[in-house]
Amino acid sequence: MRIGYACLTAGVPDTEFKSCILKNASAEKLRELIAHNLKTLDKIIDYNIANQIYLFRISSDLIPFGSSPVNRLPWYEDFSRQFAIIGQKIQKSKMRVSMHPGQYTVLNSPDVEVAKRAVADLEYHDRILDSLGLDEKHKIVLHIGGVYKDKSSSARRFISHYGQLDEKIKKRLVIENDDRSYNIADVLEISQIINAPVVYDNLHDQINSAGSSNHEREWIDDCRKTWGQQDGPQKIHYSQQDPCRQPGSHSSTINIDGFMQFYEKLSGSDTDIMLEVKDKNLSAIKCINCTTEDQNITRLESEWSKYIYTVLERSQAEYRAITKLLKNKKQYPAIGFYDHLDKALRTPIEKGNAVNAAQHVWGYFKDVALTKEKDKFLELMEKYQQGELELRRLKTFLHRLATKYQQDCLLDSYYFVF
16 A cells, blocks of 8 residues: 655755746756756656655656646657656566546537547646656546536536546546545546546545445445456545635645544555645655555654754643653554644744754854854844744754754754745
8 A cells, every 4th residue: 555645845945846928838847847857857856866755746747848838848758758757667676557637528518629629738748657667557647527507417527538638548537526626436436437447535535425324445446346457456545624714615634533443444455545725745744654564663753853842932831741652662653653743733833942942053053153143043032932033034044054053953843935
């Protein structure tokens, strides 16, 4: 079983994808952006391997205007070496990647031009995976599309347009239930006709229920039957509802207790779980650490080293609780650790705690900093305490010092991220 995340990383420097507006999309600019984005993807793959994250969704924005006539570059040839290097890392690590075209890739649209653009977009996604040298176990996930006032006709149109796709795209394509139009029963029915695997999305099913007596585990089992040996292990999407936003909005982080209840339903199955959550890789590592068979306390200690000052600036009580929890080196209290951590991260920053954390971080520099840097730190601290300066300004200064004095333990932490 692999647990992964989608597209972007949180708290990992220099991993942002870049694009440009249409009028600036010259060949030279596109080459520059593609080179940057492939370098970014390479860094993300390295990060995933280092953190034992072997399931990842590649961003559709990898190649700017990738399926548009605006981009006439043979990017798959010009950057073949970079693609090959990244693909070899993916294969060697046994990572499984996927792609998920966005909301404008609507294969069942009654508008012929929209449907044509959808096909072009699927070809673009397939070409990326081909350029990486990956087989058909690395999938492209697609929703059925719109209802257009006639759900049955729209479903038939999807089936018809699917049938016209290139066979190599069909081998990669998997279909998913959505939160408005096509519930899991609808998608399974279409799957039976086109013989495509089905990705079960738990939050979409909660919002757009099939209205039957089936329970979640039964739907997952029904979806598993659609996955053939050539498709690789069943893949599902897991997310939790953000309680403060409209239905379907993903939570900021994965609540570990809720995830573990879901995970237990999959006990004994070879299922890949793609997390859809705002803190991305951070929740992936959390869920991996709570389900791993390698229950070594060093895993949690490594996590704690990244969160320690973030917790300290929010809750001294949770800081002490975690410190106490990790004292026993013979235990592996992963769930308790993340319960305390999540409680701390939900706690608003208080000025006294923020000052305390900043002073601890300053301790890395106080013996090497220049006199003017010491004076500047004291000035910023005074202004922050007096309410004349935002905390981010103080932390920006500390980040510059961490970079200058090469304090990797701080730069690798999440103190400057949250």
